[in-house]
Amino acid sequence: MFFVALIMVVDVIFALHLSHVTVTVSAASRSIRARDASLGERKEHCQNGFCITLNEAEITAEAGLCVVIPCSFTTVSNFLPKNIVWYKCDAWKSQCSDSDRIFHTNKNKANVQPGFRGRVSLLEPDVNQRNCSIIINDLTESDSGSYQLRVNGLLYTYQYTYKPDGFTFTPRATISVKDLMQKPTLMIPPLTAGKQTTLTCTAPGLCSGSVPQITWTWRGEGENDTHITGNVTAVRNESVTSVALRYSSTLTFEPSAEHHGTSVTCKVGFRNNITAEETVTLNVTLFPKILKDSGCKVQSGLLTCVCISQGFPLPTVKWPLLEKLAEYSVFTTVSNHTINSTITLTVKDHSNATVQCVSRNEKGEVQQNINIMVTSEGQEGPVQQCSAVLPWAVAAAVSLIVNVICIICVMLLWNSRKKVKPNREDRTYMSLKKTDVSPEYDVIGQAIHPDSN
Numbered sequence: 001m002f003f004v005a006l007i008m009v010v011d012v013i014f015a016l017h018l019s020h021v022t023v024t025v026s027a028a029s030r031s032i033r034a035r036d037a038s039l040g041e042r043k044e045h046c047q048n049g050f051c052i053t054l055n056e057a058e059i060t061a062e063a064g065l066c067v068v069i070p071c072s073f074t075t076v077s078n079f080l081p082k083n084i085v086w087y088k089c090d091a092w093k094s095q096c097s098d099s100d101r102i103f104h105t106n107k108n109k110a111n112v113q114p115g116f117r118g119r120v121s122l123l124e125p126d127v128n129q130r131n132c133s134i135i136i137n138d139l140t141e142s143d144s145g146s147y148q149l150r151v152n153g154l155l156y157t158y159q160y161t162y163k164p165d166g167f168t169f170t171p172r173a174t175i176s177v178k179d180l181m182q183k184p185t186l187m188i189p190p191l192t193a194g195k196q197t198t199l200t201c202t203a204p205g206l207c208s209g210s211v212p213q214i215t216w217t218w219r220g221e222g223e224n225d226t227h228i229t230g231n232v233t234a235v236r237n238e239s240v241t242s243v244a245l246r247y248s249s250t251l252t253f254e255p256s257a258e259h260h261g262t263s264v265t266c267k268v269g270f271r272n273n274i275t276a277e278e279t280v281t282l283n284v285t286l287f288p289k290i291l292k293d294s295g296c297k298v299q300s301g302l303l304t305c306v307c308i309s310q311g312f313p314l315p316t317v318k319w320p321l322l323e324k325l326a327e328y329s330v331f332t333t334v335s336n337h338t339i340n341s342t343i344t345l346t347v348k349d350h351s352n353a354t355v356q357c358v359s360r361n362e363k364g365e366v367q368q369n370i371n372i373m374v375t376s377e378g379q380e381g382p383v384q385q386c387s388a389v390l391p392w393a394v395a396a397a398v399s400l401i402v403n404v405i406c407i408i409c410v411m412l413l414w415n416s417r418k419k420v421k422p423n424r425e426d427r428t429y430m431s432l433k434k435t436d437v438s439p440e441y442d443v444i445g446q447a448i449h450p451d452s453n
Helices: 002-019 026-030 320-324 386-418 424-432 439-448
Strands: 042-047 050-055 059-062 067-069 072-074 079-089 101-104 120-122 134-136 145-156 162-168 173-178 185-187 197-202 213-219 236-239 245-253 263-270 274-281 284-290 295-299 302-312 316-318 329-335 338-346 354-361 364-375
Touching: 059 067, 067 173, 079 162, 101 120, 185 274, 197 213, 197 263, 213 245, 245 263, 284 354, 284 364, 302 354, 302 364, 316 338, 320 338, 320 354
Parallel strands: 059 173, 295 364
Antiparallel strands: 042 050, 050 072, 067 134, 079 101, 079 145, 120 134, 145 162, 145 173, 185 197, 197 245, 213 263, 236 245, 263 274, 284 302, 295 302, 302 338, 316 354, 329 338, 354 364
């Protein structure tokens, strides 16, 4: 009864192991690299009181991941199992040799093939449980082939003594390793512009082998891949069973309008240059926003208003001004997540200083009063009202008049100083400063002497 119960427990554990705890993550259901459909029926084979239960069908697996060989055995009553040994050899060999050994529970005597060292482990370390199931990690296509089991132990003899003995089972398990087809699982929560969020990338499979390398890249429309800016966690693992680990990495960043419509890629790298990646397009929710390029102007009695709004989902634009009007025109253009609405109508007076624009999507609504600029014929810029222009014009005129008067006064003063005749002291000073004789100085010198008459 104990042995039957044990076999049932092993079967349940193995079934759970292969069904990959679907209650946790849907992507994990692909994990323990051997899929349920590929395992087929298990059958017991007996010989000389030694029985082994293996899969009848070939077990398929994918490179870079891992595979489980489900196995259980029974022995004659006078045999005490001590060690489990697994071999991989060509199918045509009736029995594998020691050089074909890939796993031995006695590590002190374990002379295994170098390519399998550290990659094989028992699901149940206690040999007395008669569970010979093994998991092989970091698979490559060269791992395809047939695997044979041997149980070493002690045989109780009629002389009431134990002697070393063992039994090699003839039936074998066959594994076929194909190219990696599984992809990482990307968990993307709803994204809102300006609100910090975290993306999660989970590597395919549930294996306890080498830690995979997980990298994040971002690509805008028509651009090359670049490493996305944000807080990326190192690869971490979560224990599902003693031999099954789930590896994942998270990316925390603040989405913006620029991220909408772009692609994020999670790439997982395994040993032997085996990679898998998954790409998703980001949909960032944007609350409506009216851009500063919006505006209104009146020219020759024609009012033209432009309201430019941005948001995702794409917002609508409404003009409350038009609700009471019968004649007007509306022109709307859409580009990505931006809408441009232009209205044109005739106005008899433009006493109103603003026109209201309302933008709305399923995430919210925004309103803005747009200032009206008045322009004249052939004038591009705004024309200020007379009441605003007059004080400045008066000040400019007064300043101009004052400047003109000052210039006239300076010119008159300059001319009057040039007409003043020098006195005797001045002429004497000028004569003393004479450095050369010239006709002009001769005239001055004659004027200094008394009249000869």
